[in-house]
Amino acid sequence: MDARGIRGANQSGRDSQEDEQQAMMMEDLRRGPWTVEEDLTLINYIANHGEGRWNSLARSAGLKRTGKSCRLRWLNYLRPDVRRGNISLEEQLLILELHSRWGNRWSKIAQHLPGRTDNEIKNYWRTRVQKQAKQLKCDVNSKQFKDAMRYLWMPRLVERIQAASTSTTAATPTSAMAAPAPMATATTSIGSMVFPPSLASMGGSDFGGVQVNATPSYSTPENSCTTASSDSFGAQVSPVSDLAEYYPIPVGGDNPNPDYYQPNNGQGCYQESSLTSPCGFFNYGLDFQACMDQNNTQWLDDGDTSDSLWNMEDVFYSEQQPASINNYY
DNA sequence: AACATATTCAACCGCACTGGG
């Protein structure tokens, strides 16, 4: 047992926990990374006997692991419906939104991201979001950082989702993008979000009833969206988000979770062209009539994937100096 | 190529809660 094992003196369940620790030493239980053999043993056992009662499961399966360890391994890694890989733009947006609503309620947030585990979301938050706050020398819970997330990062994600969607439909005859200007005009509704005047020129959006004539230019690297490997905070993201791929839930699906997102049938969240939060925290009714000509869509395919979509320090600076905001958009 | 530093994420921890006996 390491130093972290030291606990307080009058904790409920404390004895059982000490027993667990003791058992670990007595029974020579394994810890650390799981081997392929252990994984297979666990998978096979659960396939035959189901999950639950993890301590007895661990013993019955012949695994020299604690029940906790087995449960964690199964839920976070071995479960067949666990999604691995890059976090899509939509997922990032959802994480930001739900976190702003619920805070560090990772498991609750994870319920709304099918296939993602609380651990994964937590790691995403810590490594990507908190890192940015740290670099900016501000607290992740500070109003400044939250505002930047809400007013800048999230709208930008919406734009990128729009752009990605637009780019995927651009090739179809019916989507003859007649965008004449080098500016993409995207109308984005984010129901309860009210943007400060200084940002009102930023997003092509109707945020919280404030019609924002936001027409971001996509012509510069600084405001280009990165699509292949890096999100605005350097996160690995999917270049194109196909929600049908991620959320293959039938309309009126039978997920017992009442909070579970359903495809947009009037109460759900995602449709091909809209994003709606589960609780209507805010509502991304994306109007994908954003017109982007070839030049405007080019950036989606350009390979600069290495850096930020926008530099947070620049964003903060621009927030304080609205006059200069167009330097960044 | 070698080393240092940064980043990622699986796994662990303590703690709280629940339900059965």
Next chain:
DNA sequence: GCCCAGTGCGGTTGAATATGT
């Protein structure tokens, strides 16, 4: 009401890997 096993959650760690010098 108490005890205890089981479970779940959020926070933290550290090995592996990536990146920079």
